[in-house]
Amino acid sequence: MYAACGDIGFAGQVFDEMTERDVVSWSSMIAAYVTSKQPLNALSVFLDMKQAKEKPNSVTLVSLLSVCSHLVKIKMGESIHSYILTSDIKLDVSLATALIGMYATCGYIEKALLIFNSMNNRNLQSWTIMISGLAENGHGEEAISLFYKMEDLGFTPDTISFSGILSACSHLGLVEKGQRLFDQMVNLYKIQPTMEHYGCMADMFGRAGMIEEAYHVLKTMPMEPNSIILRSFISAYKNHGSRVSFDDNLVKLLLKIEPDLGSNYVISANMSSVSGYWREEDDVRAAMKGKGLKKVTGHSWLQDNRHSS
DNA sequence: GTAGGGTTAG
CATH class of the missing domain: 1.25.40 (Serine Threonine Protein Phosphatase 5, Tetratricopeptide repeat)
Structure with a gap:
């Protein structure tokens, strides 16, 4: 209990x-x-x-x-x-x-x-895990056809089934199909999208080089994007570039919600060349504040100064 | 009979 x-x-x-x-x-x-x-x-x-x-x-x-x-x-x-x-x-x-x-x-x-x-006998979980397993192992097409087969048999996909199938679309670069499924999920099945679903959509657009669309997902989703979504977007921006300028606030947010992950600071430094941001290192200082992290000299906050405040 | 299973993101 x-x-x-x-x-x-x-x-x-x-x-x-x-x-x-x-x-x-x-x-x-x-x-x-x-x-x-x-x-x-x-x-x-x-x-x-x-x-x-x-x-x-x-x-x-x-x-x-x-x-x-x-x-x-x-x-x-x-x-x-x-x-x-x-x-x-x-x-x-x-x-x-x-x-x-x-x-x-x-x-x-x-x-x-x-x-x-x-x-x-198979239940919804059996179908869902098989669909996600196929998608995960690079068999996106099979995953999608299994999803439709499951629907034909009268199973009602739930929030987790949609996470799996949207992820398959994202990996396959099937943007229209992913959009249609997302729309179906919301309007037909009346499932409230979760962080995972928005993450799949943003990732799907990002991989396809549709940076503006991905950014739109991040800005309009009803919750604050988590670190995985932020990293996925930043990496998509880096790979594809965009006509719109990079939003520094995303990096700031990443450092804010996950200040203990060293690689985030690498991402932050890399993006500085893209956006011209980082001049003052304010965001690093702000992120370290209250975490007991202390920058001594140069790179040294990555070493173990955490308990020496 | 009690208890249990499924998801995503560089």
Whole structure:
């Protein structure tokens, strides 16, 4: 419950104090770490579970396969797969979907397809993960046709399905198709676009060299663009150039929201030649302020002066 | 029966 409420630390504390653990409490704890994006901790709990001679069931394995995906551990994923085949654990829709996700994120797209095609029942998640997996592995066309096939079968794509398909369009340079799908998502399916969707659209325009259109997405999206979107746009601007001058505020914003990432300062320096900005280094100073970062001489803030304030 | 799975961006 604490895990579900987002308090992973307290969940771990409760778990540590438990004297009687069963497969459900072990699995809950592993799942909690997966949800909190702490796959190494999830793995460590699983190792403890093995030590305690508790047998994993299909719920445990779904979470563990997700760990394999996050850490790109194909060997571990394969061994879970063979464990399933030799055990009496039933390969249900969720478990098969988790296997597809694991193989796809590890780059084994044929294996993912093999499992997908052999499934009797598929749900929205199975379709979505297969579509995204194809897109991710450079099979954008197949991803798009699978998306339409899924719609034909009566599945209603959700926000995550659209993230996957828009990303496929972006990678393929299919600007019109991407715009049409985005429009469908909003007007037909009444799905509110998220940061991810705007990011895909901006990235799609940027890659295609449509810098003004990409900039328009950044300026009109209803939330502040995150660092990934900003970097994607800046890089597109650098690669393609534009008749409109570069907006220095984007770099300022990048340094503001992510002052601890050193490579952002490289980007900032590179863009100075494009925009003539950086003369006073004000933005660097502003970004370092309150972060305990101290510029001593020249390049030295990149070294470990953080705690010397 | 409890617990679980899917997404993007240089």
